[in-house]
Amino acid sequence: xxxxxxxxxxxxxxxxxxxxxxxxxxxxxxxxxxxxxxxxxxxxxxxxxxxxxxxxxxxxxxxxxxxxxxxxxxxxxxxxxxxxxxxxxxxxxxxxxxxxxxxxxxxxxxxxxxxxxxxxxxxxxxxxxxxxxxxxxxxxxxxxxxxxxxxxxxxxxxxxxxxxxxxxxxxxxxxxxxxxxxxxxxxxxxxxxxxxxxxxxxxxxxxxxxxxxxxxxxxxxxxxxxxxxxxxxxxxxxxxxxxxxxxxxxxxxxxxxxxxxxxxxxxxxxxxxxxxxxxxxxxxxxxxxxxxxxxxxxxxxxxxxxxxxxxxxxxxxxxxxxxx
Amino acid sequence: xxxxxxxxxxxxxxxxxxxxxxxxxxxxxxxxxxxxxxxxxxxxxxxxxxxxxxxxxxxxxxxxxxxxxxxxxxxxxxxxxxxxxxxxxxxxxxxxxxxxxxxxxxxxxxxxxxxxxxxxxxxxxxxxxxxxxxxxxxxxxxxxxxxxxxxxxxxxxxxxxxxxxxxxxxxxxxxxxxxxxxxxxxxxxxxxxxxxxxxxxxxxxxxxxxxxxxxxxxxxxxxxxxxxxxxxxxxxxxxxxxxxxxxxxxxxxxxxxxxxxxxxxxxxxxxxxxxxxxxxxxxxxxxxxxxxxxxxxxxxxxxxxxxxxxxxxxxxxxxxxxxxxxxxxxxxxxxxxxxxxxxxxxxxxxxxxxxxxxxxxxxxxxxxxxxxxxxxxxxxxxxxxxxxxxxxxxxxxxxxxxxxxxxxxxxxxxxxxxxxxxxxxxxxxxxxxxxxxx
Numbered sequence: 053x054x055x056x057x058x059x060x061x062x063x064x065x066x067x068x069x070x071x072x073x074x075x076x077x078x079x080x081x082x083x084x085x086x087x088x089x090x091x092x093x094x095x096x097x098x099x100x101x102x103x104x105x106x107x108x109x110x111x112x113x114x115x116x117x118x119x120x121x122x123x124x125x126x127x128x129x130x131x132x133x134x135x136x137x138x139x140x141x142x143x144x145x146x147x148x149x150x151x152x153x154x155x156x157x158x159x160x161x162x163x164x165x166x167x168x169x170x171x172x173x174x175x176x177x178x179x180x181x182x183x184x185x186x187x188x189x190x191x192x193x194x195x196x197x198x199x200x201x202x203x204x205x206x207x208x209x210x211x212x213x214x215x216x217x218x219x220x221x222x223x224x225x226x227x228x229x230x231x232x233x234x235x236x237x238x239x240x241x242x243x244x245x246x247x248x249x250x251x252x253x254x255x256x257x258x259x260x261x262x263x264x265x266x267x268x269x270x271x272x273x274x275x276x277x278x279x280x281x282x283x284x285x286x287x288x289x290x291x292x293x294x295x296x297x298x299x300x301x302x303x304x305x306x307x308x309x310x311x312x313x314x315x316x317x318x319x320x321x322x323x324x325x326x327x328x329x330x331x332x333x334x335x336x337x338x339x340x341x342x343x344x345x346x347x348x349x350x351x352x353x354x355x356x357x358x359x360x361x362x363x364x365x366x367x368x369x370x371x372x373x374x375x376x
Numbered sequence: 377x378x379x380x381x382x383x384x385x386x387x388x389x390x391x392x393x394x395x396x397x398x399x400x401x402x403x404x405x406x407x408x409x410x411x412x413x414x415x416x417x418x419x420x421x422x423x424x425x426x427x428x429x430x431x432x433x434x435x436x437x438x439x440x441x442x443x444x445x446x447x448x449x450x451x452x453x454x455x456x457x458x459x460x461x462x463x464x465x466x467x468x469x470x471x472x473x474x475x476x477x478x479x480x481x482x483x484x485x486x487x488x489x490x491x492x493x494x495x496x497x498x499x500x501x502x503x504x505x506x507x508x509x510x511x512x513x514x515x516x517x518x519x520x521x522x523x524x525x526x527x528x529x530x531x532x533x534x535x536x537x538x539x540x541x542x543x544x545x546x547x548x549x550x551x552x553x554x555x556x557x558x559x560x561x562x563x564x565x566x567x568x569x570x571x572x573x574x575x576x577x578x579x580x581x582x583x584x585x586x587x588x589x590x591x592x593x594x595x596x597x598x599x600x601x602x603x604x605x606x607x608x609x610x611x612x613x614x615x616x617x618x619x620x621x622x623x624x625x626x627x628x629x630x631x632x633x634x635x636x637x638x639x640x641x642x643x644x645x646x647x648x649x650x651x652x653x654x655x656x657x658x659x660x661x662x663x664x665x666x667x668x669x670x671x672x673x674x675x676x677x678x679x680x681x682x683x684x685x686x687x688x689x690x691x692x693x694x695x696x697x698x699x700x701x702x703x704x705x706x707x708x709x710x711x712x713x714x715x716x717x718x719x720x721x722x723x724x725x726x727x728x729x730x731x732x733x734x735x736x737x738x739x740x741x742x743x744x745x746x747x748x749x750x751x752x753x754x755x756x757x758x759x760x761x762x763x764x765x766x767x768x769x770x771x772x773x774x775x776x777x778x779x780x781x782x783x784x785x786x787x788x789x790x791x792x793x794x795x796x797x798x799x800x801x802x803x804x805x806x807x808x809x810x811x812x813x814x
Contacts, residue, residue: 139394151382
């Protein structure tokens with residue numbers, strides 16, 4: 053069953069429309085990436101999903117039921133601006149967040165023990181205490197004693213401690229060093245494999261392509277593209293093909309000839325040091341024609357269709373819409 | 377445990393575990409005692425300081441038949457040299473005298489034409505003393521001129537001790553004890569005032585801190601803003617009550633300890649005094665009378681009204697303070713909202729001082745004891761003065777109804793304000809937030 057379904061959701065603050073007729077479905081065991089430039093309305097959309105604010109029009113359903121406050125127990129929400137109680141101990145914070153999300157104290161204590169071990173946070177509590185988590189509460193570190201990275205890890209743990217069915221993360225990787233970012237990424241993938249639905253916003257395109265099953269690109273509050281990550285990329289395929297010839301076995305005049313070719317889009321050096329020529333193919337000038345052209349010029353070391361990256365789609369779409 | 381309970385527990389435990397709370401709870405009463413002790417000392421010192429250097433020398437110039445010679449007063453010694461004003465001014469500038477009192481006979485029998493010259497301004501108390509002393513002298517001189525002996529007339533005056541009693545419906549007479557009732561009422565009202573400001577601002581700072589820490593967005597994804605606000609208000613109230621209880625226990629312990637230690641000696645001292653002066657001692661009579669009056673107070677009713685209005689007032693004001701904390705983005709934003717919200721409370725205290733003592737059942741005192749923003753102060757001050765149960769119930773219903781309405785409005789401001797950062801909100805913004813659906 054679909055975890056979260058948005059149907060023509062709109063939200064306005066004063067005269068500014070921050071979400072315009074947005075629809076999306078988030079399925080269990082999938083990761084949904086929310087993309088958009090600053091001020092596109094990503095946070096507002098995530099807040100509506102997390103029951104913090106309500107849409108002015110449209111409907112949001114959680115597991116088939118109209119979304120209400122009580123569903124928040126089954127969600128984990130981590131806002132972009134992180135914050136915890138400075139003078140509260142690590143374990144106290146975890147217990148507090150687990151309890152307000154419906155876990156009993158004993159359930160929470162079991163989860164805390166397990167997660168702190170996994171996230172290598174056990175040294176944040178005095179290990180000499182062997183009388184159970186309850187007695188460790190007073191001995192665990194306070195937030196103000198933790199580094200920024202450690203506090204980020206704690207914040208993430210507070211979000212997932214109650215085993216939510218839906219995880220809503222606003223820029224989850226910002227502030228993490230590469231090691232901890234990988235750790236969080238692995239946990240997100242684990243949770244996904246266990247059936248948790250994840251929706252997150254990010255500016256990091258590498259995360260989108262490697263993590264997300266589905267994406268929604270929004271600009272000025274309205275969706276530009278939506279769908280499976282690969283399908284979205286494919287939908288933007290413009291018939292471009294990349295061709296690279298071995299530099300040592302190339303007909304001497306071929307590169308110069310290609311630069312004047314009417315179908316050439318651009319030429320650039322790839323990381324291996326070979327010149328790559330990108331051609332526009334269509335019915336008149338097919339990929340077969342291009343392949344033949346290449347093979348006549350020398351030994352082909354690279355020939356592939358150029359499917360635009362999410363980054364390219366993002367930049368081009370947003371720029372063209374903003375120029376309109 | 378429900379959400380309000382979880383928030384309540386976090387607020388309560390995190391605050392009472394705080395070192396500053398423990399230190400303040402232990403030394404608070406001593407600081408308060410030191411403060412009041414200091415005030416009394418300063419007051420006493422101010423009176424004593426005027427007596428330093430002996431009475432001021434006053435030279436009378438001019439002519440007025442009724443005041444040719446004036447006897448000394450508490451702070452002034454008078455002399456009449458017969459010199460004119462200009463030559464006496466030279467003496468004032470030299471510092472040989474302190475004040476010149478120039479009295480001109482305008483032939484109207486009035487003292488309006490008296491002028492006091494001094495190099496340093498006279499205090500209000502000295503001005504008052506000079507005026508009343510001259511009036512007394514004039515009065516005595518006029519009596520003498522009529523052939524009457526002022527001292528003989530004074531001796532004819534007799535003091536009257538008025539015992540005020542109030543009659544109940546059953547005809548039982550009870551001591552009115554107006555002074556004591558006023559005192560008890562004021563102490564209770566001041567406690568409420570102190571508690572509301574102290575702990576209401578704690579609620580406000582808590583809301584502001586959660587907002588500036590950005591933790592609030594995480595919390596309100598799981599807890600409704602109303603629950604967060606109520607949990608915070610009740611948690612802080614419990615912190616305040618704990619502090620009060622500790623202070624009461626400390627006070628009771630101190631009194632018990634002192635009475636055990638000094639009790640037998642005091643008892644012996646009292647017996648000695650009685651045997652030396654007899655049972656008619658003025659001080660002893662006053663103490664016994666005060667004790668009787670104290671016992672005659674309707675304590676059950678007073679305590680009930682105190683608790684009822686104490687809670688109602690705290691809940692009403694702390695919900696407003698919480699909304700202010702949620703609306704503000706930083707400490708400086710708070711000031712502009714604090715003044716109008718705290719003004720009715722200060723006004724209540726002024727009404728209690730100005731009106732309740734003069735006429736506890738007058739229309740001004742009665743009306744302000746019904747208005748919810750002032751009733752926690754005014755009704756409590758009125759409560760020892762035989763206020764009817766009907767009035768108390770009506771005022772309490774109004775207070776608690778306003779609290780519920782205010783919590784509803786404050787929760788709306790709280791809900792929206794918590795997520796607003798940066799721009800300082802205006803009153804118009806708050807109004808729009810209240811009108812906004814979510």
